[in-house]
Amino acid sequence: MSQDSSQRDRLFTERQPDLADFAFDARVAAVFPDMIRRSVPGYADLIANLGPIAARFAQADSRIYDLGCSLGAASLSMRDRVRAAGCRIVAVDNSAAMLERAGAALAAQPPPSAAAPAIDFQLADIRHIELLRPSVVVLNFTLQFLPPADRDALLARIRGALLPGGALLLAEKLAFDEPREQALFDALHADFKRANGYSALEIAQKRNALERVMIPESAAAHQSRLRRAGFERIHSWQRCLNFAAWLAIAAEAPADPPEQSR
Numbered sequence: 001m002s003q004d005s006s007q008r009d010r011l012f013t014e015r016q017p018d019l020a021d022f023a024f025d026a027r028v029a030a031v032f033p034d035m036i037r038r039s040v041p042g043y044a045d046l047i048a049n050l051g052p053i054a055a056r057f058a059q060a061d062s063r064i065y066d067l068g069c070s071l072g073a074a075s076l077s078m079r080d081r082v083r084a085a086g087c088r089i090v091a092v093d094n095s096a097a098m099l100e101r102a103g104a105a106l107a108a109q110p111p112p113s114a115a116a117p118a119i120d121f122q123l124a125d126i127r128h129i130e131l132l133r134p135s136v137v138v139l140n141f142t143l144q145f146l147p148p149a150d151r152d153a154l155l156a157r158i159r160g161a162l163l164p165g166g167a168l169l170l171a172e173k174l175a176f177d178e179p180r181e182q183a184l185f186d187a188l189h190a191d192f193k194r195a196n197g198y199s200a201l202e203i204a205q206k207r208n209a210l211e212r213v214m215i216p217e218s219a220a221a222h223q224s225r226l227r228r229a230g231f232e233r234i235h236s237w238q239r240c241l242n243f244a245a246w247l248a249i250a251a252e253a254p255a256d257p258p259e260q261s262r
Helices: 024-040 043-057 073-081 096-108 148-161 177-195 200-210 219-229
Strands: 063-067 087-091 119-123 134-140 169-171 233-240 243-249
Touching: 024 043, 024 096, 024 219, 043 134, 043 169, 043 233, 043 243, 073 087, 073 096, 073 119, 073 134, 087 096, 096 119, 119 177, 134 148, 148 169, 148 219, 169 219, 177 200, 219 233, 219 243
Parallel strands: 063 087, 063 134, 087 119, 134 169
Antiparallel strands: 169 243, 233 243
C-alpha cells in the first residue's frame, strides 16, 4: 500500500504529562503507515505474503474477512492475488478515521484486474459482525487490542463459520513467560525502533500509551487458543523479533462414506 499520502509519525516527540491511552483516531490514521513500518519488524514482508497465502485458500463465492483492517494494507495485498470467482473481501474496523483513509487509499489505486475481488469496508465491532461464508479470515495485530476474555469466543466463532479447508491468518506481538526473555526482546524491539529514527522519549511514551489497551500474549497461549477454537492444523509462518504470524486451517469436509455393498 502506498505511503505517499501519509505523514511522518511525530505523535510522541514532545513530552506529554497527561498521556492519554492510545486510540486509532484521526491523528493516528494520518501517520499509521509510517508508524507501523517503523514499529513492527517484518511488517512489509508480512503484508506481501498475505496475498499469496490467501489466494491458496480463497474459495469461489466466498468472503475474505480482514478484521481490524486499519488502512486496508492486508485487503489490498489479497485483492492483488486472489482470483477465486465470486469472492469478495470484507474489511472491518471500528475506527471511522481509519476507514475514511482506507477508502481514499483504495480510490487512489490503479484499477484492479476484472478478476480481482471487490473490497467492501464496514464500520463495526468485529466481535459482533456476522461472518457469511468465509474461506479466509485475517486478524493482523487485532486480537491483542481485544479484552483477553473476548478472544476465545471470537476465534471459536471464526472457526465455526469458516468453510471446510478455509484458513485463519493471525499475526500478533508476543509476550514471554520468562522475565529474562521478555527483557531481551523488549530491548531488541526498542533497538529496532531507534534504528528507524524514534527517540527514547517517543518509545517510552508510546509504550505507556499502549499499556492499558494492548495486551500481548505468548506464542504458546495463542496456539492453545487456536486449538481450543477447533483448529488442528496450526503453522507458524513468520517470526521477526517479538512479532509472529500463524496459519490455522479448518479441516476439510469428510468424504462421503462408500455405499455399502448389498
